[in-house]
Amino acid sequence: MTDAGPPPESGVVWLLGRPAAEALKKRLAAQVASWSGPRVPGLAVVLVGEDPPSRAYVRSKVKACREVGIASVQINLPDTASTSAVLSAVEALNRDPAVHGILVQLPLPRQVDAAQVIAAINPAKDVDGLHPDSLGRLVSGRPGLVPCTPRGVMTLLDYYHIPVAGRRAVVLGRSALVGLPLSLLLLHRDASVTVLHRQSPRPWEQTQQADIVVAAVGHPGLVPGAWIRPGATVVDVGITRTPSGLVGDVSPEVAGVAGALTPVPGGVGPMTVATLLANTVQAAGGAVDVGA
Numbered sequence: 576m577t578d579a580g581p582p583p584e585s586g587v588v589w590l591l592g593r594p595a596a597e598a599l600k601k602r603l604a605a606q607v608a609s610w611s612g613p614r615v616p617g618l619a620v621v622l623v624g625e626d627p628p629s630r631a632y633v634r635s636k637v638k639a640c641r642e643v644g645i646a647s648v649q650i651n652l653p654d655t656a657s658t659s660a661v662l663s664a665v666e667a668l669n670r671d672p673a674v675h676g677i678l679v680q681l682p683l684p685r686q687v688d689a690a691q692v693i694a695a696i697n698p699a700k701d702v703d704g705l706h707p708d709s710l711g712r713l714v715s716g717r718p719g720l721v722p723c724t725p726r727g728v729m730t731l732l733d734y735y736h737i738p739v740a741g742r743r744a745v746v747l748g749r750s751a752l753v754g755l756p757l758s759l760l761l762l763h764r765d766a767s768v769t770v771l772h773r774q775s776p777r778p779w780e781q782t783q784q785a786d787i788v789v790a791a792v793g794h795p796g797l798v799p800g801a802w803i804r805p806g807a808t809v810v811d812v813g814i815t816r817t818p819s820g821l822v823g824d825v826s827p828e829v830a831g832v833a834g835a836l837t838p839v840p841g842g843v844g845p846m847t848v849a850t851l852l853a854n855t856v857q858a859a860g861g862a863v864d865v866g867a
């Protein structure tokens with residue numbers, strides 16, 4: 576699939592991320608504008624190294640902050656930065672009252688202990704939702720900051736009125752970033768959830784029964800049309816860079832079987848960025864209606 580967008584000929588409903596993300600950003604901008612006095616939500620993004628995709632992600636996050644009135648700062652550290660250098664940057668941001676959200680762009684260079692860095696973030700500022708405290712809150716169903724991509728997927732499903740309660744959902748992938756938190760969010764919304772991973776036998780036996788299939792693996796074309804029940808909703812979180820552009824985990828033929836499908840690019844991606852803004856406004860003290 577190219578930037579030209581999804582092919583128009585199939586009968587599938589395309590779950591486009593941009594309109595849902597724009598609707599959320601509009602609500603956030605109105606909320607931030609309504610705050611009186613000098614209360615401006617602030618996001619700090621820590622970027623270690625020169626990885627081009629990471630730089631592009633950070634650029635789009637900083638630009639999106641401006642759109643809704645969030646102040647952002649970017650801390651750049653060299654590729655050779657040590658764990659303690661990254662920890663010092665995080666600790667300074669923990670102390671800074673103008674910073675409500677801290678995001679350390681992942682992946683970090685090999686020599687940096689990512690788990691230690693994430694655990695050092697003040698949980699109240701953990702807008703990526705990856706701190707053990709945030710994940711514990713999610714497991715126990717307590718309010719907290721939820722990882723951006725999974726929360727964004729839920730917002731997208733709600734925007735397009737895809738029912739979740741009482742439905743069978745299959746999530747392919749179980750990372751702390753996407754698959755696992757998304758499984759919990761679906762479960763908290765009363766879906767019956769099956770989580771599949773690299774060692775799951777005969778995954779199609781599960782996906783063929785599902786009303787909602789989420790692929791969050793990073794393996795282009797992993798999900799063929801034959802795995803999908805006709806009319807099911809398919810969410811393609813996967814992003815792989817290829818010479819012909821970004822591709823998801825879902826094979827193009829799924830568009831001929833599914834009832835609703837997210838394109839790649841232009842599906843889940845815009846929701847991830849918009850949800851980061853929602854988490855930052857929430858961390859700054861706003862009760863955020865993400866529509867989910």
Ligand code: NAD
Nearest residue numbers: 724748749750753772773791792793812813814843844847
């Ligand atoms: P990850 O590598 O941390 O996790 C991948 C997961 O897939 C693992 O749990 C693994 O067990 C599972 N897996 C591997 N092979 C499998 C198979 N054959 N069947 C079922 N499960 C299998 O990756 P991640 O960080 O969770 O990201 C997953 C994908 O989502 C990547 O392509 C990533 O680029 C993309 N992503 C997209 C967004 C977005 O905004 N759209 C955000 C985050 C990640």
